[in-house]
């Protein structure tokens with residue numbers, strides 16, 4: 001069936017094009033960002049995330065990642081400014097990570113990858129009625145990407161890692177209220193931006209990517225808790241740990257990557 005894609009040898013990124021031809025499209029993500037080949041665009045203003053405290057709903061394991069969903073029925077949690085011509089509503093955030101000690105980010109910087117990458121997924125509720133409609137429209141989505149590097153404990157990530165045991169199995173979900181993702185942002189909001197796609201099937205070419213230059217630091221111990229998650233369901237006897245859930249960089253195909261200051 002259409003949803004058996006994954007990150008393994010038999011169903012991984014190099015095979016996705018069979019079921020999802022968009023995989024070979026002209027604006028696929030992620031990409032390798034090469035800083036000295038960038039055009040600095042003085043017209044690019046700052047991005048302004050405005051995440052209201054009380055809109056997080058739940059945390060869930062969808063078999064490919066762990067995601068925190070938000071109530072996107074109004075404009076309480078939005079991102080605006082930068083390359084965006086409207087406010088985009090926060091729908092969910094999730095992570096991509098590697099195996100023990102190896103890398104796991106999706107975007108790379110001059111060929112270097114980070115231990116993990118956080119994606120905050122937003123949609124243009126001014127132009128589109130639903131997330132689903134925006135997800136298939138050019139530039140209907142805006143994803144804020146934040147690199148995670150290993151170092152000291154992150155003072156707020158424990159709220160998420162402490163909840164992971166509750167969503168160990170694929171298909172599990174549990175309440176996760178009152179979490180403000182603002183606490184996961186680095187101090188600098190300088191960014192790179194380019195037009196791309198979802199990095200998982202269906203790989204829709206609908207994303208304005210905004211990648212923060214400054215990584216946040218998390219400890220190896222905190223990261224290891226993500227690897228305890230399973231990509232298999234509770235009823236399955238085969239237990240497969242969720243790790244290396246990242247797509248490698250895709251061809252740039254002439255796209256311009258712009259840099260804020």
Ligand SMILES: N/C(=N\S(N)(=O)=O)N1CCCC1
Nearest residue numbers: 119121143197198199200201
């Ligand atoms: N691929 C995705 N986000 S991503 N990795 O491109 O930011 N998503 C698929 C459904 C919801 C978000």
Ligand SMILES: [Zn+2]
Nearest residue numbers: 094096119199
């Ligand atoms: Zn992602």
